[in-house]
Amino acid sequence: MSEKKKKIVLSGMRPTGSLHLGHLVGALHNWIQLQEQCHCFYTIVTWHALSSEYQNSKAIKKNIFEVAVDWISIGLDPDKSVLFIQSDVKEHAELHLLLSMVIPLPWLQRVPTFKEMQRELPDKDINTYGFFGYPVLQTADILIYKANAVPVGEDQAYHLEFAREVTRRFNRLFGEIFPEPQTFLTNVPKLAGTDGRKMSKSYGNAIYLKDPPELIQKKIETMMTDTRRKRRSDPGIPDDCPVYTLHRAFVAKEKRDELAQRCRTAEIGCLDCKAVAIESILNILAPYREQRKRFEKNPDLVWEILEEGNKKARQVAQKTMEEVRSAIGF
Ligand code: TRP
């Protein structure tokens, strides 16, 4: 494909700290692949983080670093993709403001995530103007690079629907400036954490990319399995086993089908079955661990990569904003 025809992809991640296997399966694997055919922008969305973490704003900077180290070490390649920090490209804020002028209030009032997040984070006061505008800022992130496609998980589908609606309205008012961004749904079954619930930092059940191999091994060895298998001789059902979600994500199909069969007939014990997942995960993370060592020794390398990314992003964003201002008549 010629450079011009390449699709533009944008996605973002909130800097909440170190990344876990759920991020790898739910986003990063997909992002890494997209680098090969598309022009990708991946951003650490600091302002989105601030909208719910403003009471602990100083932690955000450290978390930027944690996310960036994980990104680069796992395979997001700064030579292929633009990796940058949202709040270092101020144009996002200008577009957010301009979009907010034309977005009917009811469109925001019916965004389900606003109420959901308030319910999920009862200890945080996110009944704010900024948090209410979360999807507007997300739309600005996408449109400012004229992204054609946005790889996200199911939980972001509504925000993308919102972004498309805003795009149409803006284009109708001011001319065809922005392509309508398509959603690339990352359709992966949820990865379970060590306690069987969805893997999530807030549940304390996550396996982190940066966990030392011994810790990963221990977490999986003590991870919940299908509760039917009380004794070694009890058959199990892999579909009901949290560990098997790891097999689905990290063990080759042939091998995991065989394990599933031997689970159903109680031919294999859980520890042996887990050993296969452990080995596979440690293998996949081996190159990551090597890369990470490099950046831990020299953190400036990470900040330099982000600064380079910021510059490239800024160039594109500035150009778009010139067009937008002129379309509005400023
Ligand atoms: N809201 C997204 C999330 O919580 C993060 C995000 C911000 C994003 N801006 C974006 C995702 C733009 C895709 C495109 O995961």
Ligand code: SF4
């Ligand atoms: Fe889960 Fe494997 Fe044990 Fe079956 S044998 S319950 S799939 S860990």
